[in-house]
Amino acid sequence: MINVAILGFGTVGSGVAEVIRKNSAHIDEKVSNQIRLKYILDVRDIPDSPFHDLIIHDFAVIENDPEVDVVVETIGGAKVALDFTRRALKAGKSVVTSNKELVAAHGYELLQLAREADVSYLFEASVGGGIPIIRPISQCLAANELTGITGILNGTTNYILTRMIRAGLSFEDALKEAQEKGYAERDPSADIEGWDACRKICILSSLAFGRHIYPGQVPTEGITGITLADVAYADSLQKKIKLLGRAVRRADGKVCAYVAPHLVSEESPLANVEDVFNAISVQGDAIGDVMFYGRGAGKLPTASAVVADVMDAARHIKTKKYISWAEGGPDAVFSADTVASRWYVRLEQGSGALDRFPGAETARRDGAPEGETAFVTADAYTRPALEEKLMGLKPQLIRVLD
Amino acid sequence: MINVAILGFGTVGSGVAEVIRKNSAHIDEKVSNQIRLKYILDVRDIPDSPFHDLIIHDFAVIENDPEVDVVVETIGGAKVALDFTRRALKAGKSVVTSNKELVAAHGYELLQLAREADVSYLFEASVGGGIPIIRPISQCLAANELTGITGILNGTTNYILTRMIRAGLSFEDALKEAQEKGYAERDPSADIEGWDACRKICILSSLAFGRHIYPGQVPTEGITGITLADVAYADSLQKKIKLLGRAVRRADGKVCAYVAPHLVSEESPLANVEDVFNAISVQGDAIGDVMFYGRGAGKLPTASAVVADVMDAARHIKTKKYISWAEGGPDAVFSADTVASRWYVRLEQGSGALDRFPGAETARRDGAPEGETAFVTADAYTRPALEEKLMGLKPQLIRVLD
Numbered sequence: 001m002i003n004v005a006i007l008g009f010g011t012v013g014s015g016v017a018e019v020i021r022k023n024s025a026h027i028d029e030k031v032s033n034q035i036r037l038k039y040i041l042d043v044r045d046i047p048d049s050p051f052h053d054l055i056i057h058d059f060a061v062i063e064n065d066p067e068v069d070v071v072v073e074t075i076g077g078a079k080v081a082l083d084f085t086r087r088a089l090k091a092g093k094s095v096v097t098s099n100k101e102l103v104a105a106h107g108y109e110l111l112q113l114a115r116e117a118d119v120s121y122l123f124e125a126s127v128g129g130g131i132p133i134i135r136p137i138s139q140c141l142a143a144n145e146l147t148g149i150t151g152i153l154n155g156t157t158n159y160i161l162t163r164m165i166r167a168g169l170s171f172e173d174a175l176k177e178a179q180e181k182g183y184a185e186r187d188p189s190a191d192i193e194g195w196d197a198c199r200k201i202c203i204l205s206s207l208a209f210g211r212h213i214y215p216g217q218v219p220t221e222g223i224t225g226i227t228l229a230d231v232a233y234a235d236s237l238q239k240k241i242k243l244l245g246r247a248v249r250r251a252d253g254k255v256c257a258y259v260a261p262h263l264v265s266e267e268s269p270l271a272n273v274e275d276v277f278n279a280i281s282v283q284g285d286a287i288g289d290v291m292f293y294g295r296g297a298g299k300l301p302t303a304s305a306v307v308a309d310v311m312d313a314a315r316h317i318k319t320k321k322y323i324s325w326a327e328g329g330p331d332a333v334f335s336a337d338t339v340a341s342r343w344y345v346r347l348e349q350g351s352g353a354l355d356r357f358p359g360a361e362t363a364r365r366d367g368a369p370e371g372e373t374a375f376v377t378a379d380a381y382t383r384p385a386l387e388e389k390l391m392g393l394k395p396q397l398i399r400v401l402d
Numbered sequence: 403m404i405n406v407a408i409l410g411f412g413t414v415g416s417g418v419a420e421v422i423r424k425n426s427a428h429i430d431e432k433v434s435n436q437i438r439l440k441y442i443l444d445v446r447d448i449p450d451s452p453f454h455d456l457i458i459h460d461f462a463v464i465e466n467d468p469e470v471d472v473v474v475e476t477i478g479g480a481k482v483a484l485d486f487t488r489r490a491l492k493a494g495k496s497v498v499t500s501n502k503e504l505v506a507a508h509g510y511e512l513l514q515l516a517r518e519a520d521v522s523y524l525f526e527a528s529v530g531g532g533i534p535i536i537r538p539i540s541q542c543l544a545a546n547e548l549t550g551i552t553g554i555l556n557g558t559t560n561y562i563l564t565r566m567i568r569a570g571l572s573f574e575d576a577l578k579e580a581q582e583k584g585y586a587e588r589d590p591s592a593d594i595e596g597w598d599a600c601r602k603i604c605i606l607s608s609l610a611f612g613r614h615i616y617p618g619q620v621p622t623e624g625i626t627g628i629t630l631a632d633v634a635y636a637d638s639l640q641k642k643i644k645l646l647g648r649a650v651r652r653a654d655g656k657v658c659a660y661v662a663p664h665l666v667s668e669e670s671p672l673a674n675v676e677d678v679f680n681a682i683s684v685q686g687d688a689i690g691d692v693m694f695y696g697r698g699a700g701k702l703p704t705a706s707a708v709v710a711d712v713m714d715a716a717r718h719i720k721t722k723k724y725i726s727w728a729e730g731g732p733d734a735v736f737s738a739d740t741v742a743s744r745w746y747v748r749l750e751q752g753s754g755a756l757d758r759f760p761g762a763e764t765a766r767r768d769g770a771p772e773g774e775t776a777f778v779t780a781d782a783y784t785r786p787a788l789e790e791k792l793m794g795l796k797p798q799l800i801r802v803l804d
Contacts, residue, residue, distance in 0.1 A: 136537070139713075142432050142710045142714075143709030143713060144425070269675075272674045286425075286702040289696060289697075290694070290696035291693075291695035292694060293671060304543070305545075307688075308545045311544050
């Protein structure tokens with residue numbers, strides 16, 4: 001018998017309870033053991049829930065109950081969740097989470113705590129919702145030296161961009177629609193400013209490259225500056241605008257991670273990832289490119305990833321799981337300002353600037369105001385080099401994914 | 403120290419040796435142990451290989467050496483490979499393979515042998531080359547009741563179809579080009595007749611649904627009957643022709659697996675899987691659709707999947723790995739003749755037939771001979787029901803993926 005306690009009965013937490021109850025026969029058979037939900041910690045009583053008899057309000061009950069083997073943390077944030085996760089690990093309980101903010105900010109420390117207590121700290125659900133990505137990177141691609149990760153990591157912004165591209169909605173209208181459909185929160189900042197994608201690329205690059213990359217080390221740009229003019233110009237070049245989280249590993253082992261909109265060729269598999277779907281492409285020396293695709297959020301997909309981790313923790317209750325990475329630091333990273341790429345440039349009055357970029361590919365759109373110029377450079381530039389070349393001008397600049 | 407023996411120094415076997423040697427520091431660190439290549443079994447001496455000093459010719463040396471922990475079987479086929487795999491497992495050695503033919507035909511038996519000997523039998527590389535798919539299905543999606551699998555499982559046929567669609571090559575010319583590029587073998591039957599895809603869908607459905615599905619239970623149709631006329635008609639409907647391996651699970655637990663060309667909407671992520679790439683889409687009750695994409699073959703991608711399994715076997719040298727399924731049998735499957743779908747129908751003289759399909763969507767192509775008719779039915783039919791409706795006619799029939 002494996003006893004499970006869920007911390008936080010919100011969307012994901014209640015989804016976890018549902019999946020465990022609904023698929024219990026199947027789950028128990030797969031782990032050759034019985035998984036029992038023993039407690040649900042929440043500040044509310046939730047009398048209408050079928051799980052109301054499991055609700056408790058004091059974390060110490062879970063912490064001090066030697067029967068509890070696995071704690072599912074779906075509280076979110078990095079305050080209470082951090083405290084409870086530390087205490088659960090120290091009490092010898094494996095912890096499973098979907099909390100990307102916590103893993104991105106404190107993953108190294110918590111993995112160390114887990115190792116010391118000889119338990120598991122698992123977070124498959126923290127990136128890509130139900131898409132398997134943490135375990136494939138840590139296990140299936142383990143024979144590779146991984147060199148890069150490129151992902152559409154946030155479903156909300158991908159939905160907004162898809163609606164701008166397909167339906168011609170403005171950013172504001174597309175955001176409003178996403179909110180009406182429940183894809184965006186009332187305060188959408190974490191999504192549209194790129195913070196959510198930032199946390200996810202932190203987790204992926206820490207795992208893939210072996211040292212903790214912290215959110216503060218990841219330059220992050222959202223999609224609030226993307227206009228319908230940019231969408232139209234990109235379309236004339238057979239490209240789509242996508243918000244990407246990227247991480248590249250240099251030969252010296254240092255890593256550069258950043259989040260920014262990119263122009264992506266329609267031929268790229270990433271360009272066809274639409275609506276709220278996510279996709280993560282991983283590059284390795286032996287494997288080439290591998291891509292993982294699916295719903296990046298949602299109650300049941302995310303819950304199913306949490307439950308898969310619970311099952312894994314249950315199977316390994318007496319042996320540790322091998323997720324780990326080393327501490328980060330300023331010497332773990334190099335600056336995105338040294339990463340060259342081709343660029344999309346849009347200027348309100350810029351026909352002269354075009355001459356400075358021989359071979360540039362000019363973009364077109366209907367109804368462009370006189371003098372407006374947009375193009376993609378033929379050569380790759382770092383951002384500082386490009387800005388120097390555009391001295392005095394204040395263009396829209398978007399990287400091109402090649 | 404984990405000692406490894408490779409059986410068969412062909413493309414994949416030599417790739418495994420290369421990956422182990424090239425990435426050994428990285429690999430040893432990841433498994434917290436030293437992985438050493440001890441023997442390579444081959445009929446040849448291979449004096450020019452950097453691994454020639456490891457070559458032996460007698461399997462009994464490996465079988466009887468208690469130091470050998472993991473045997474990598476990259477011989478292929480189901481004769482010698484079967485004998486050696488049985489003997490290695492019985493001798494208490496974990497076995498890792500890329501041999502889809504063997505797993506599809508004897509997976510149940512070999513997994514049982516592994517369980518009895520308390521060792522691992524792992525075959526991540528048998529499906530999708532380097533794409534992680536076996537472990538994600540068996541572990542990451544474990545909390546789901548899986549309901550279906552749809553995959554582009556064979557890179558050779560996908561390359562041929564891509565060249566027919568993009569370059570307008572005939573099937574014969576595209577095949578010839580694939581052979582020149584090394585994507586197709588001199589005897590291409592296993593690919594173009596769909597047998598390779600058949601073996602892979604057997605492995606995937608056995609794993610996903612829990613009972614062994616044997617190749618003889620999987621109706622298999624290749625791409626030799628696909629013409630440029632079909633490609634053009636599909637294009638007029640914004641669809642592409644793809645060879646798919648499919649498996650669906652009914653509520654009673656029975657499974658239907660089959661391999662056949664399908665018309666796939668250009669909006670489907672599968673339609674954009676081009677050239678030698680593979681993609682596997684898995685449907686589960688909680689997760690929805692998840693897709694895995696990458697190079698489905700090739701020396702290094704496949705070798706890296708084998709080495710990841712070797713690493714996994716090395717980590718679990720004292721605990722078993724939890725891949726298993728139950729024996730199959732006639733009661734494990736239901737007939738593809740009961741699976742309804744929309745159909746693409748092409749008739750040399752068929753304008754009359756169109757009237758029998760109200761609402762059908764008519765396809766067009768330039769230069770069609772007079773009387774030729776092609777359409778997609780509006781309703782779903784089983785194959786027998788469709789053939790009855792087309793009584794007396796001998797049309798081209800291709801399923802539509804909806």
